[in-house]
Amino acid sequence: MAATAAVTTSGSLGALRAAAPVHQGGGQLRIGIVGVGGRGSGAAVQAVSAHPENVLVAAGDAFADRLENGLSGIEETLVEGGRKAQFQVSKERRFVGLDAIDQVLATGVDAVLLASPPGFRPLHIEKAVEKGVHVFAEKPVASDAPGVRRVAAACALAKQKGLSIVSGLCYRYHDGRRAIVQKLQEGAIGEILSMHGNYVTGELWNFDRQPNQTELEWQLRNWLYYPWLSGDLIAEQHIHTLDVMAWIKRDVYPIAAMSLGGRQTRTDPKYGTVYDHFATVYEWEDGTRGHSYCRQQNGCWRDVNEYVAGTEGKANVFLHQITGKNEWRYDGKARDMYQAEHDEMFAALRAGKRIDNSDYMCKSTMMALLGRMAAYTGKRITWDEAWNSKEVLMPDQLSWDGPPPKSEVAMPGRTKFV
Numbered sequence: 485m486a487a488t489a490a491v492t493t494s495g496s497l498g499a500l501r502a503a504a505p506v507h508q509g510g511g512q513l514r515i516g517i518v519g520v521g522g523r524g525s526g527a528a529v530q531a532v533s534a535h536p537e538n539v540l541v542a543a544g545d546a547f548a549d550r551l552e553n554g555l556s557g558i559e560e561t562l563v564e565g566g567r568k569a570q571f572q573v574s575k576e577r578r579f580v581g582l583d584a585i586d587q588v589l590a591t592g593v594d595a596v597l598l599a600s601p602p603g604f605r606p607l608h609i610e611k612a613v614e615k616g617v618h619v620f621a622e623k624p625v626a627s628d629a630p631g632v633r634r635v636a637a638a639c640a641l642a643k644q645k646g647l648s649i650v651s652g653l654c655y656r657y658h659d660g661r662r663a664i665v666q667k668l669q670e671g672a673i674g675e676i677l678s679m680h681g682n683y684v685t686g687e688l689w690n691f692d693r694q695p696n697q698t699e700l701e702w703q704l705r706n707w708l709y710y711p712w713l714s715g716d717l718i719a720e721q722h723i724h725t726l727d728v729m730a731w732i733k734r735d736v737y738p739i740a741a742m743s744l745g746g747r748q749t750r751t752d753p754k755y756g757t758v759y760d761h762f763a764t765v766y767e768w769e770d771g772t773r774g775h776s777y778c779r780q781q782n783g784c785w786r787d788v789n790e791y792v793a794g795t796e797g798k799a800n801v802f803l804h805q806i807t808g809k810n811e812w813r814y815d816g817k818a819r820d821m822y823q824a825e826h827d828e829m830f831a832a833l834r835a836g837k838r839i840d841n842s843d844y845m846c847k848s849t850m851m852a853l854l855g856r857m858a859a860y861t862g863k864r865i866t867w868d869e870a871w872n873s874k875e876v877l878m879p880d881q882l883s884w885d886g887p888p889p890k891s892e893v894a895m896p897g898r899t900k901f902v
């Protein structure tokens with residue numbers, strides 16, 4: 485077809501972008517990555533592995549050491565997998581700094597993988613869409629409500645431009661979860677009465693403060709512990725659970741939430757200003773309740789699962805099992821969900837189709853922020869209040885010379901809803 489015939493001499497489909505952003509046919513697809521940490525490195529390998537003509541050509545990170553370590557790991561994995569030729573991140577296309585996104589996009593990539601801390605995601609998605617580049621965006625997509633609204637607006641523009649928006653909410657690409665959610669949506673346990681989701685686990689990594697490190701660098705390197713960067717653990721990690729609940733409800737989102745939360749074990753200043761647990765109850769308009777628990781404390785019971793109760797049975801989502809009137813257990817294929825995201829994204833692009841995960845990507849981020857707002861303030865917060873919240877945690881401009889935004893541990897009953 486025409487798009488295939490028009491492949492440039494370099495073999496890149498990039499030249500077609502202005503006219504036909506949904507790529508079709510063969511030829512190279514040039515991929516860039518922004519945020520070459522743990523997840524970004526994995527996503528880069530998966531994106532390249534999705535097709536023999538996908539090539540990684542550009543990379544950016546706030547820090548040189550993170551960039552080089554990440555790229556070494558990616559290159560090593562691709563070489564081991566027999567994909568050496570698909571790693572083409574030359575020295576000239578490695579960018580360091582807070583504006584690395586601009587430089588990666590300026591290389592003319594077809595698709596970009598966005599895996600920096602979530603606070604940067606609204607700006608990065610806006611810039612990618614503006615440039616006409618397909619996006620894979622890790623979750624969550626913002627740390628505050630104005631950020632979610634910006635992402636939603638950018639995704640509307642992406643739709644007009646024919647750009648794909650693929651979300652890192654990876655359970656949606658898990659075969660067993662897809663199967664059980666479909667069963668639940670079809671009524672396998674009757675009317676759903678309540679859902680209970682756990683993401684109760686241990687502490688994550690923490691980097692020691694180094695001499696001569698500015699406060700901003702310290703916070704960026706320990707971004708998990710600052711709500712302006714991570715959204716707090718209810719958004720950064722527990723979003724997966726909340727996204728599954730909303731998915732089971734056919735992407736109808738709750739109307740309100742109340743939440744209890746605080747920090748009991750992570751009180752040391754090295755843990756910034758985030759909480760270490762949240763217990764949140766989401767209310768749906770039809771009366772369904774979603775009870776959700778997340779915790780990052782060592783030495784405690786661990787569980788990551790969703791349990792659903794209905795009028796005719798129960799579901800254990802992790803086990804992909806339904807008990808009650810319609811007994812069922814999934815025994816089908818089990819692809820790696822992280823690989824499946826990229827396989828489906830690039831297969832769609834090459835088939836001239838676009839994937840658009842933007843609706844649930846934005847709303848599940850908002851669902852998490854709604855829970856956080858309810859816990860931080862101690863109030864019952866409605867969906868509409870949360871969606872229209874004016875609280876900006878992530879500043880528009882950040883400079884290495886300036887201080888990070890002010891961040892304090894929230895105190896229920898005293899912290900105001902904004």
Ligand SMILES: NC(=O)c1ccc[n+]([C@@H]2O[C@H](COP(=O)([O-])OP(=O)(O)OC[C@H]3O[C@@H](n4cnc5c(N)ncnc54)[C@H](O)[C@@H]3O)[C@@H](O)[C@H]2O)c1
Binds near residue numbers: 583602622652720721
């Ligand atoms: N889908 C999943 O299961 C999953 C799993 C882990 C992490 N994640 C998400 O992926 C994202 C990254 O998490 P991670 O675990 O890889 O963290 P990480 O700290 O390992 O990586 C983040 C990288 O971004 C860099 N960075 C910081 N600010 C930047 C900026 N302005 N521009 C460019 N780079 C910048 C950091 O230096 C770091 O190298 C987060 O949103 C996280 O929630 C998703």
